[in-house]
Amino acid sequence: xxxxxxxxxxxxxxxxxxxxxxxxxxxxxxxxxxxxxxxxxxxxxxxxxxxxxxxxxxxxxxxxxxxxxxxxxxxxxxxxxxxxxxxxxxxxxxxxxxxxxxxxxxxxxxxxxxxxxxxxxxxxxxxxxxxxxxxxxxxxxxxxxxxxxxxxxxxxxxxxxxxxxxxxxxxxxxxxxxxxxxxxxxxxxxxxxxxxxxxxxxxxxxxxxxxxxxxxxxxxxxxxxxxxxxxxxxxxxxxxxxxxxxxxxxxxxxxxxxxxxxxxxxxxxxxxxxxxxxxxxxxxxxxxxxxxxxxxxxxxxxxxxxxxxxxxxxxxxxxxxxxxxxxxxxxxxxxxxxxxxxxxxxxxxxxxxxxxxxxxxxxxxxxxxxxxxxxxxxxxxxxxxxxxxxxx
Numbered sequence: 244x245x246x247x248x249x250x251x252x253x254x255x256x257x258x259x260x261x262x263x264x265x266x267x268x269x270x271x272x273x274x275x276x277x278x279x280x281x282x283x284x285x286x287x288x289x290x291x292x293x294x295x296x297x298x299x300x301x302x303x304x305x306x307x308x309x310x311x312x313x314x315x316x317x318x319x320x321x322x323x324x325x326x327x328x329x330x331x332x333x334x335x336x337x338x339x340x341x342x343x344x345x346x347x348x349x350x351x352x353x354x355x356x357x358x359x360x361x362x363x364x365x366x367x368x369x370x371x372x373x374x375x376x377x378x379x380x381x382x383x384x385x386x387x388x389x390x391x392x393x394x395x396x397x398x399x400x401x402x403x404x405x406x407x408x409x410x411x412x413x414x415x416x417x418x419x420x421x422x423x424x425x426x427x428x429x430x431x432x433x434x435x436x437x438x439x440x441x442x443x444x445x446x447x448x449x450x451x452x453x454x455x456x457x458x459x460x461x462x463x464x465x466x467x468x469x470x471x472x473x474x475x476x477x478x479x480x481x482x483x484x485x486x487x488x489x490x491x492x493x494x495x496x497x498x499x500x501x502x503x504x505x506x507x508x509x510x511x512x513x514x515x516x517x518x519x520x521x522x523x524x525x526x527x528x529x530x531x532x533x534x535x536x537x538x539x540x541x542x543x544x545x546x547x548x549x550x551x552x553x554x555x556x557x558x559x560x561x562x563x564x565x566x567x568x569x570x571x572x573x574x575x576x577x578x579x580x581x582x583x584x585x586x587x588x589x590x591x592x593x594x595x596x597x598x599x600x601x602x603x604x605x606x607x608x609x610x611x612x613x614x615x616x617x618x619x620x621x622x623x624x625x626x627x628x629x630x631x632x633x634x635x
Contacts (some may be wrong), residue, residue, distance in 0.1 A: 288509075289375060289508075290377055291512075292366070314531075317439065318514075324356045324404050328353065328378070332344065335495075348540040450567075451565040451580045477626040516611050523587070524624075527574045529603050536557075537558075538558065552583075589634045
């Protein structure tokens with residue numbers, strides 16, 4: 244691999260832009276090249292919920308992703324606590340097992356509490372909204388502060404952890420309303436909290452059961468969706484890398500260190516994940532199944548207890564149909580009258596062991612939400628190590 248293979252490019256996978264390879268001569272002209280090992284610069288760590296966190300999900304267009312059943316979401320708060328940003332040697336240690344790396348060489352422990360709904364002070368990776376700086380890792384602080392090497396990639400990982408009093412309030416210190424929400428997160432053991440309003444904006448929609456009266460569903464509702472999903476994201480892939488990825492992966496793993504300048508490491512949370520209609524990554528997103536459980540108070544994940552994700556019903560016990568509304572990205576109307584989400588090979592068992600089964604929709608939504616951590620925007624997928632009772 245040439246040094247040019249490790250230089251970052253800025254593109255966005257979800258809007259279809261392609262990476263370009265820079266000629267080595269251009270690289271050398273810009274940075275200088277030599278046969279000797281070069282000293283690497285620092286790593287600038289930032290966090291972003293991308294445009295979705297600050298602008299919400301629009302319908303029928305205006306967002307990277309769109310609700311298939313015609314809903315818009317706007318967030319007043321997206322609170323998260325992150326910790327243990329870690330750089331390790333040898334991200335390519337095991338081509339078939341992304342979880343394996345060599346020893347950690349640098350770590351920034353945090354923890355940091357951030358409200359992603361507040362616009363950040365720097366551009367996000369790939370130009371997708373804004374980001375909030377967290378810290379800079381200057382050297383291999385677990386290895387005697389040796390400088391990073393500019394001729395290699397380091398595995399990158401981080402944790403999303405339960406809210407805690409000791410967390411540094413990065414962008415909401417002193418804001419009474421946000422502090423009160425964060426105090427609730429601490430008491431409830433939440434790692435992530437979505438607060439906002441959902442509004443139905445669909446027109447000319449189709450349903451899988453014309454006999455069901457969809458006008459009985461609410462058209463606007465507040466939500467406070469809290470998740471108890473401590474998760475470590477390990478050895479993330481990075482769309483900024485231009486080298487060849489392993490089979491089954493989209494991008495090379497790790498952070499490529501630049502000579503004498505910061506390399507970017509952006510913790511990126513994709514906020515659409517809790518609304519996936521399947522455990523398969525990037526499935527269509529729907530909201531009716533949540534609206535159907537609204538009882539007048541802000542909707543929480545507790546309303547999803549005892550709800551079967553493979554056979555949704557409303558509060559009256561009636562089977563909830565599929566609804567699809569015309570948009571730029573509307574899927575075909577799914578088969579089957581009753582709305583049913585894909586669970587893969589995972590059993591749905593109300594009295595099952597949560598380590599191997601979804602007991603209800605609350606377990607399902609936690610599972611897909613916990614996959615939302617990425618690196619540097621786009622689809623920089625990480626190995627997901629869940630720290631709560633969950634199917635593998």
